[in-house]
Amino acid sequence: MKNLLKKTKAKEFPINADNSNIIFSSEPQEYLGILNAGLSNGINTEVLLEEVTKYAQLTDIRKDPKKVLEVMNGKSKLGQNGAPLLMSFCARISDENEVCPRQNFTQNKLPSGLILIEDCVSEDLEKKILSSLSWSDNDDEKRNLKYRKVQHFGYEFIYGSNNVDPKSPLRRKIPDVCNDIWKNLDQNILPNFTPDQLTVNEYEPGHGIPPHCDTHSCFEDPIVSLSLGSSVVMEFRNPESSKHLSVFLPQRSLLIMSGESRYGWTHGITPRMSDIVTNVDGILTVQSRQKRTSFTFRKLRIPSSCSCSFPSLCDVKRKPDNIIEMHVTNELAAKLEIEKVHKVYNEIGSHFSETRHSTWPNVEDFLKSLPEGSILCDVGCGNGKYLGVNEGIFKLGCDRSETLLQVCLQRNFNIFQCDCLQLPVRDISIDACISIAVIHHLATEERRKQAISEILRVLVIEGTALIYVWAKDQQKDNKKSSYLLQNQKQEKSCNNQIEKTKIIFDENEIELPIHQNRTQFHHTNLLVPWKLKEKDIPKEQQKVFLRYYHVFEDGELENLCKEFKNVDIIKSYYDQGNHCVVIKKTSF
Ligand SMILES: O=C(O)CCC(=O)C(=O)O
Numbered sequence: 001m002k003n004l005l006k007k008t009k010a011k012e013f014p015i016n017a018d019n020s021n022i023i024f025s026s027e028p029q030e031y032l033g034i035l036n037a038g039l040s041n042g043i044n045t046e047v048l049l050e051e052v053t054k055y056a057q058l059t060d061i062r063k064d065p066k067k068v069l070e071v072m073n074g075k076s077k078l079g080q081n082g083a084p085l086l087m088s089f090c091a092r093i094s095d096e097n098e099v100c101p102r103q104n105f106t107q108n109k110l111p112s113g114l115i116l117i118e119d120c121v122s123e124d125l126e127k128k129i130l131s132s133l134s135w136s137d138n139d140d141e142k143r144n145l146k147y148r149k150v151q152h153f154g155y156e157f158i159y160g161s162n163n164v165d166p167k168s169p170l171r172r173k174i175p176d177v178c179n180d181i182w183k184n185l186d187q188n189i190l191p192n193f194t195p196d197q198l199t200v201n202e203y204e205p206g207h208g209i210p211p212h213c214d215t216h217s218c219f220e221d222p223i224v225s226l227s228l229g230s231s232v233v234m235e236f237r238n239p240e241s242s243k244h245l246s247v248f249l250p251q252r253s254l255l256i257m258s259g260e261s262r263y264g265w266t267h268g269i270t271p272r273m274s275d276i277v278t279n280v281d282g283i284l285t286v287q288s289r290q291k292r293t294s295f296t297f298r299k300l301r302i303p304s305s306c307s308c309s310f311p312s313l314c315d316v317k318r319k320p321d322n323i324i325e326m327h328v329t330n331e332l333a334a335k336l337e338i339e340k341v342h343k344v345y346n347e348i349g350s351h352f353s354e355t356r357h358s359t360w361p362n363v364e365d366f367l368k369s370l371p372e373g374s375i376l377c378d379v380g381c382g383n384g385k386y387l388g389v390n391e392g393i394f395k396l397g398c399d400r401s402e403t404l405l406q407v408c409l410q411r412n413f414n415i416f417q418c419d420c421l422q423l424p425v426r427d428i429s430i431d432a433c434i435s436i437a438v439i440h441h442l443a444t445e446e447r448r449k450q451a452i453s454e455i456l457r458v459l460v461i462e463g464t465a466l467i468y469v470w471a472k473d474q475q476k477d478n479k480k481s482s483y484l485l486q487n488q489k490q491e492k493s494c495n496n497q498i499e500k501t502k503i504i505f506d507e508n509e510i511e512l513p514i515h516q517n518r519t520q521f522h523h524t525n526l527l528v529p530w531k532l533k534e535k536d537i538p539k540e541q542q543k544v545f546l547r548y549y550h551v552f553e554d555g556e557l558e559n560l561c562k563e564f565k566n567v568d569i570i571k572s573y574y575d576q577g578n579h580c581v582v583i584k585k586t587s588f
């Protein structure tokens, strides 16, 4: 990130020159080097940029680079294993290590249907439009949200239900001065666009808007947004393909979201003080944000409906949560997993481990069937109960939970910490993998598929993997699973008394049902309670933790594996309330 942390009064202070191209320094220099990012910890350019710019919330990094170093060095926990970043100022760097281009940042590559018109309004008109606004008087149409101020014209956009009420138009109509925006526009760009609703968002530097897709059934296509006062980078994400594009919106530009970009992508602005943009020379640089006021024009869809072909973000087509998929962005899914999987396992890890001694016979058989000298990777090894099964093979275990890995360490197993979505393991290097009760903790199909894809990547050709996930159906051929059979109180789950809980992330929330333990599942995405039994704590004071699960339908795991062209399904079976597959990698 050249030019990122330039300081004129730099004093060279070599503290470690083991690489002759780089001179490290404790004083601000041209570069701030990150010394341990790469394959081993899964930190790529994107993650780094995201993290560095996050700290732009605290300080302007060009003014106070030392502060950035102070806050991040050794503390900022990134990557799959949460390892601290090691950072230092660097005085010199070889030419080959020059600027690393930001992979997904582009001014040319836009989601399909997205049109950006630069210099859409003159500076004069910009001033006029901005001065037509008043934020001072307090009325219902103006709100101070956590990360921005908003006001509505024509109709109120109701946050929470993300809806408008067509029967309650506002007295305040779209200001007349806004008509001038369309006057200079090519007639072919926005034919027949007659907006009747306007949302004005005012963002101070550091403000933003969570990723969202403007409710399909409420508004027609397109959604049109004018940026005044400041430029900003807007993030577009496609939940189906997991694609992410950062789009630079210059001051006084008009953004037209139509077609796929309107219905099939979310848009949002990350709250931070500055953005990383490409300057005219194609070099990444930091641009401070100013106060930005956006004018988002929409046309109500009456009656509300939608016939789009993008069900994942469609409020009409979306299947109810308990049928199959949770419609959350990749980012939200990751946040949910942090809160309701990773943190929980770290809290309950020791107690959980005490309850996980016995191995499942079919998993043991798989491990024992591996030829002597095979290299096995147990992805999500937990307390390592399968790492001791076969003495004749070389075993590696990995898990996200440090609490569980501590147990493995005490048992002298070979382990490393990582996320199953990005294994820090070379391609084609492992003879066999097991993934037992792991993938069902991932909150979107895309993420579950990514976990399988990682297993396939590291496997050698002809390598095999055994995958277990929790089945939605806990009963097969009239036989209850051991999970149901352990229901000592003979509790019956009652479908119409389902308790739900909301998990809130800034302005997004996910509502999930809380499962009643040892009963049949009624939902696909749910929270399963874990009662933490601690010594000397009376039963009624035991803490209850909620873990997120996606329980698999019959055939779902097999179908997920069939999506990979290089997979043979060797075996697919049901084992005590779990769906299981043995797969073989057939080619690259
Ligand atoms: O600030 C912007 O440009 C976007 C605003 C927006 O997406 C919205 O209000 O729905």
Ligand SMILES: [Fe+2]
Binding pocket: 212, 213, 214, 267
């Ligand atoms: Fe929006």
